[in-house]
Amino acid sequence: MRRPRAWFTRQGSIAPSEDPGGARKPSISVMALMAIVATCGLTFWAARVVRDDLAPVHTWSRMLRDGEVDQRQEAAAALAAIEAPQVPIALPALSAAVLDPDARVATQAIQALGQASRVAGDPDLGRRAVEALAVGLGDARPQIRAWTALVLANSAAAQLGPEGASAWTDPLLAALGDPDENVRVAATRALARVPCGEAGLAALEAILASDASTRVRSEAALALGSSRTDFDRVTIALLHALGKDEAPVREACDSALFSMHVDPTRRRSAAIVPRLTEALADPDPRVRCHAVATLGEIGPAAESSVAPLVAMLHEPSSPETWRPSVNVPIRWQAASQAALALGRIAPETPRAKEATSALIALLREGKDEDARASAAEALADFGADLTTPAVPLLLDVLKATVGNPPPMPPAPSICFALGRIAPGSPLAVDAIKALTAALDSADSDTRLKAAEALGAFGPRASPSLPRLRALAGSGGEDHRVVEAAGSAVRRIDAASSVGP
Numbered sequence: 001m002r003r004p005r006a007w008f009t010r011q012g013s014i015a016p017s018e019d020p021g022g023a024r025k026p027s028i029s030v031m032a033l034m035a036i037v038a039t040c041g042l043t044f045w046a047a048r049v050v051r052d053d054l055a056p057v058h059t060w061s062r063m064l065r066d067g068e069v070d071q072r073q074e075a076a077a078a079l080a081a082i083e084a085p086q087v088p089i090a091l092p093a094l095s096a097a098v099l100d101p102d103a104r105v106a107t108q109a110i111q112a113l114g115q116a117s118r119v120a121g122d123p124d125l126g127r128r129a130v131e132a133l134a135v136g137l138g139d140a141r142p143q144i145r146a147w148t149a150l151v152l153a154n155s156a157a158a159q160l161g162p163e164g165a166s167a168w169t170d171p172l173l174a175a176l177g178d179p180d181e182n183v184r185v186a187a188t189r190a191l192a193r194v195p196c197g198e199a200g201l202a203a204l205e206a207i208l209a210s211d212a213s214t215r216v217r218s219e220a221a222l223a224l225g226s227s228r229t230d231f232d233r234v235t236i237a238l239l240h241a242l243g244k245d246e247a248p249v250r251e252a253c254d255s256a257l258f259s260m261h262v263d264p265t266r267r268r269s270a271a272i273v274p275r276l277t278e279a280l281a282d283p284d285p286r287v288r289c290h291a292v293a294t295l296g297e298i299g300p301a302a303e304s305s306v307a308p309l310v311a312m313l314h315e316p317s318s319p320e321t322w323r324p325s326v327n328v329p330i331r332w333q334a335a336s337q338a339a340l341a342l343g344r345i346a347p348e349t350p351r352a353k354e355a356t357s358a359l360i361a362l363l364r365e366g367k368d369e370d371a372r373a374s375a376a377e378a379l380a381d382f383g384a385d386l387t388t389p390a391v392p393l394l395l396d397v398l399k400a401t402v403g404n405p406p407p408m409p410p411a412p413s414i415c416f417a418l419g420r421i422a423p424g425s426p427l428a429v430d431a432i433k434a435l436t437a438a439l440d441s442a443d444s445d446t447r448l449k450a451a452e453a454l455g456a457f458g459p460r461a462s463p464s465l466p467r468l469r470a471l472a473g474s475g476g477e478d479h480r481v482v483e484a485a486g487s488a489v490r491r492i493d494a495a496s497s498v499g500p
């Protein structure tokens with residue numbers, strides 16, 4: 001029911017008035033209300049202008065959501081450098097922009113979300129950014145899918161932990177089956193950076209074994225090599241591909257396995273000793289070297305491999321002699337690795353005598369100087385009752401090689417072994433004389449190891465003190481030799497002051 005005009009007038013004085021001609025015009029009260037509304041709007045507008053001046057992220061977010069293409073591009077580019085306080089404000093607009101029809105807007109939004117995940121500070125906010133970013137893996141455009149995976153690889157996903165990670169790992173795993181090679185490469189690289197669990201390992205194994213692209217298989221090998229779990233399984237998969245795949249994939253497998261060797265936190269268990277022992281017969285020398293090195297890492301639990309390792313001691317050298325390990329060359333030959341592995345596996349086992357006899361024979365008869373050096377170092381790990389017979393041979397080899405300056409002669413390894421074996425032997429005095437003479441070698445590594453070895457002889461090495469002191473005070477000497485000589489002097493002096 002329509003109420004009388006008088007009621008409106010009494011209730012709020014907002015009834016329209018009439019002019020003498022009957023035309024209605026707003027009352028004073030309506031005009032006042034309109035003025036109030038306009039004033040409020042102006043106030044809100046002014047507040048927004050001030051807010052946007054103080055925090056432009058509000059402007060960029062509105063432009064990204066509602067602007068034309070060029071405005072959205074400008075806004076997305078600006079938000080790609082987003083900082084922590086801006087993340088909660090911009091996250092809704094960025095999340096929607098991942099699927100923007102303009103590729104430039106989408107890629108910039110993806111980049112901004114990756115940045116947001118890294119700077120958010122709040123783990124929950126960072127996870128939301130990563131989840132929004134992962135939506136791009138479902139885009140119909142291959143370049144957007146590839147870009148999403150690449151940004152995910154550098155996002156905070158790796159720091160978010162495995163809890164609730166399926167929101168972004170599941171799309172990455174699905175992307176491994178993408179028809180576009182670049183997308184698969186990017187997804188594989190991303191999985192190398194995130195905790196992808198059992199499903200991820202299985203997917204990477206399958207990619208390494210069967211993907212049609214050499215690039216993708218190579219990336220899968222590198223991703224497996226960076227895994228932080230199930231090292232036995234990863235090792236077997238990499239060894240298998242190393243022995244049969246194309247050259248680029250084999251290089252990637254080799255690099256991945258080597259990265260595991262130099263990382264003490266990624267060790268393999270005795271469960272794979274039988275598989276590693278089988279690999280000792282592989283025709284590829286790199287497969288054999290990696291298998292041997294891994295057996296050595298496992299240690300005494302790999303005792304069953306002693307016999308085949310002994311058989312490898314006289315294997316001829318392959319062209320690939322050196323491998324860099326944190327700027328230090330190592331002897332990457334099957335015979336050298338077999339000798340070093342025996343030193344780690346056999347000393348405390350019933351096969352110790354068999355191993356030392358084989359190492360002494362290699363030291364006496366071996367034609368490869370690197371293998372002889374490894375044999376000397378391995379002997380240092382065995383007890384004196386087994387290695388004392390090797391001292392005369394070690395002295396002979398040292399005298400024959402001490403004057404030679406190749407990059408890695410046997411002399412440094414011989415000095416190291418004498419410092420471990422000879423102090424309690426009947427030939428201790430002869431060893432001291434030979435080591436003192438080695439302090440004048442042209443090879444700095446030999447001087448270094450000789451100085452270190454002499455410190456192990458205690459007071460009996462007093463005749464070497466003048467030469468050691470000269471090295472310790474030499475201004476032009478290798479700093480490592482100076483430090484080793486000074487340490488040896490202190491050890492000998494300290495032992496002499498204590499007396500017999």
